[in-house]
Amino acid sequence: MKRAQLAVLGLALAAGAGAMLLMRGDPPPPPQVQVVEAPRVATTAILVAAAPIPMGQTLSERDLRWQDWPANAVPEGLITRDDGMDLAAGAMARQGILAGEPIRPERLIRADAGGFMSAILPAGMRAVSISIDSRGSSSAGGFVLPNDRVDIIRTFRNESASQQGGGDVLVSETILRNVRILAIGKNVQVDEQGNSFVDGEHATLELTPSQAEAITLAQRTGQLSLALRSLADAAPTAVAQEEEIVEEQLGSLDIVRFGVSMPTPIR
Structure with missing residues (x-):
């Protein structure tokens, strides 16, 4: 093939390739992503529980940690880094505190502030x-724990019925209802796994002064047992309705004040 023919063929091939590129067009440019930086929010470090803290536990530094909190939304009364961790470390928890829950001074008690x-x-x-x-026979099988609600049942010997019948006649009656348990034995809390047990022969109750008098007398005149209440029955409205139903069936305890006998209705 002559040189002139080769040159014409080369030009034709180059023209064809150029035409194909023109037909395909240039690829579109890649989209440009605009990165918008989020506005910076001023934060303040507040003290929170690093793990669940049961009631009665003495707090140490490993039980606590600092958590960033929006500076303009810090509730009043929380412990900030400016206050220092020493405000809580060494204190005792009045109530259970959840992991991550802010620490409040009013929920703590110092060792020098009383029992x-x-x-x-x-x-x-x-x-x-x-x-x-x-052994649990008078404490709901050992399942009564601190903060549970119970009824107090007194079992005693009915003297008049025993004399008439010629044998011991025992009677049981509910003398207090919906009473909060503060401690069982030396237990005032459950451990981190939620386990607890009856480790003593005493239950500490939260009572009004008049209830305290009634329960002290009842201990001297009979044996006391604990009846565990359902959580659904611990509401004040449920207790009021229950008391209306059994009010006529309840008796009274005679409490002597300054030498004068004063009957106390049983509730």
């Missing part, structure tokens, strides 16, 4: 200890 039991008692209430059966 723990007096710290968890509401104003106007009294803590009274009664004897129970550690």
Whole structure:
């Protein structure tokens, strides 16, 4: 093939390739992604629980951690880094605290501020200890734990009926209803696994002053047992309705004040 023919063929091939590129067009440019930086929010470090803290536990530094919180939304009364961790470390928890829950000074008690039991008692209430059966026969099989609600049942010998019948006649009656358990034995809390047990022969109850008098007398005149209440029956409305139903069936305890006998209705 002559040189002239080769040159014409080369030009034709180059023209064809150029035409194909023109027909395909240039690829579109890649989309440009605009990165918008989020506005910076001022934060303040507040003290929170690093793990669940049961009631009565003494707090240490490993139980606590700092958590960033929006500076303009910090509730009043929380412990900030400016306050320091020493404000909580070494104190005792009045109530259970969940992991991640902010620490509040009013939910803590210092060792030099009095006893723990007096710290968890509401104003106007009294803590009274009664004897129970550690084997569970008079404490709902050992399943009564702190913060549960119970009824107190007194079992006693009916003297008049026993004399008439010629044998012992025992009677049981509910003398207190919906009473909060503060401690069983030396237990005032459950452990981190939620386990607890009856480890003593006493139950500490949260009572009003008049209830404290009634329960003290009842211990001297009979044996006391604990009847565990359902959580659904612990509401004040449920207790009020129940008391209306059984009010006519309940008796009274005679409490002597300054030498004068005063019948006390059983509730």
